[in-house]
């Protein structure tokens with residue numbers, strides 16, 4: 001079944017009507033209505049409805065809402081919750097809004113997944129497949145692990161143990177396939193030890209939609225907040241232990257730092273500073289913030305960036321923006337850039353004198 | 359008044375995190391866990407000027423912690439489940455007008471209280487009033503001879519006599535009144551203070567605190583204090599001789615694990631601060647002292663002078679910063695100074711997360727100072 005179009009207010013009215021007049025089998029309008037019970041909370045009510053439509057086998061749903069109903073509903077929360085079921089689109093109409101949820105059939109596979117990971121996993125599922133076999137090549141070592149019928153093979157450059165290629169075998173269903181596609185992408189360029197130690201942390205970070213609530217009130221431990229991370233975790237650790245067994249590799253302390261991208265390496269100091277300033281400007285523009293908020297003072301070889309700010313803004317706001325900006329640069333420019341503002345000198349004159357005399 | 363349940367082992371070079379596995383498990387489940395230990399100061403000021411003092415590198419926007427602020431802070435700590443508060447951090451808390459009240463009020467709320475101090479402003483009367491409320495009192499003293507004390511700690515030579523008298527009084531009061539408090543001395547060892555290792559160990563033997571701990575000196579990631587980590591190895595013999603001066607009732611211990619690490623970390627993610635955070639004497643709440651300077655603004659969470667601690671703890675900002683430290687965006691090997699207060703906790707949790715060390719419920723008698731992990 002492909003698509004169904006419904007009117008929310010009519011559905012609610014019909015439900016109450018049936019409830020008052022019919023004792024059994026009152027939802028004669030459609031089979032899926034047997035599964036639907038409206039809720040006082042508008043978000044839960046619509047969520048229930050979309051789930052009912054999905055379970056009945058529809059792939060696409062359109063739901064019209066009047067302006068009055070929409071005003072009573074937390075539309076942001078509704079969209080956030082619906083992400084787990086399909087791709088969501090909300091458009092204004094002459095009388096209110098039309099809510100479209102597409103890809104419900106595939107979305108069923110992501111149903112129990114934490115909403116923060118659904119969009120990226122769906123994309124990874126639909127994107128280029130990383131399924132396949134690998135065989136040893138000259139100068140590269142083949143490492144393999146299989147857990148619960150899913151295999152992961154990588155080709156590793158033997159000196160620094162850097163993963164050059166990765167392919168999976170045997171994953172089934174959109175969730176597992178999406179997870180393994182993403183995993184194969186994320187571990188490229190990492191050392192085997194880094195992949196085992198932090199590969200899943202990186203994968204979680206890569207898949208998480210930062211616009212949605214963090215998946216835990218406290219610290220996010222990937223396989224605890226979302227059990228689907230358990231498989232890549234076991235596989236990545238399995239790769240390392242396979243490699244250790246075969247080669248006697250026994251390094252446990254991990255000093256891995258990902259190399260700068262080729263594009264970044266090709267730039268000189270001024271070029272890097274310019275790229276950094278552009279990325280910073282974009283960050284401020286996207287947030288409609290004062291474009292003069294931060295200025296790049298320096299950027300060293302180790303990726304330490306010192307920013308200055310002449311503009312007065314709230315203490316907490318500055319701290320928050322700096323952290324967000326660093327994550328933005330990490331994801332959109334280069335992985336190893338770290339932001340600082342100017343150092344403050346010790347105001348304790350006695351202590352400072354001691355330091356100056358040394 | 360502080361009443362210790364029993365006399366377990368005194369762990370000075372290690373972590374007691376294993377004794378708080380309920381919190382570790384809750385942390386792993388993604389729950390908000392209150393810190394077990396908070397290390398803080400009541401002021402950033404100090405009446406000494408030690409050459410090794412890390413506080414020089416920790417300047418931030420100073421605010422004043424008055425009695426209202428600290429009382430509310432202590433009440434919040436007790437309410438959310440903090441267990442121990444050590445007044446150490448980046449200032450000399452004993453020179454704050456609210457020092458005595460802080461210790462007494464904290465203890466009355468059921469919090470374990472501890473102090474790290476240069477030991478100068480005490481009098482016998484003050485010590486008698488203070489010691490019953492403390493789990494431990496540790497005097498920072500990095501020399502065992504008068505003139506070297508003056509040089510190293512940036513004060514007049516006669517201050518050495520007063521500090522020694524105070525240490526002796528502490529030990530006497532403890533013994534005479536049968537108090538549970540542990541009296542300790544701490545030497546922050548720079549390679550150039552090698553000549554003071556044995557004189558200090560001998561001085562301790564005479565003054566009779568419970569222990570002397572000798573530890574490495576921390577430095578910033580840029581090496582601002584100029585600590586020569588390679589210089590410690592030549593002192594191993596002297597350090598062993600100092601340890602051999604231990605007797606019944608006086609233990610000399612070297613923080614071998616940190617000294618031997620030569621300032622290197624085995625971990626990149628930092629998982630410790632949710633269990634053990636630090637507050638600056640300015641009221642600043644940050645994951646740790648190494649991040650106090652204004653330079654590390656991105657990690658600054660709030661200030662107890664402006665916001666109640668319980669609100670800071672529950673805020674999204676608090677957990678955003680904690681999550682950032684535990685994420686792939688953070689690398690302690692590159693971004694932190696050497697061997698922070700949380701180092702052992704970090705190391706333990708990192709090994710656990712990497713599957714290198716299981717979580718095991720401990721058995722036997724709990725160690726002393728269990729709430730100071």
Ligand code: SF4
Nearest residue numbers: 628646648690694698
């Ligand atoms: S590892 Fe770094 S961030 Fe973590 S507590 Fe230590 S100094 Fe602070």
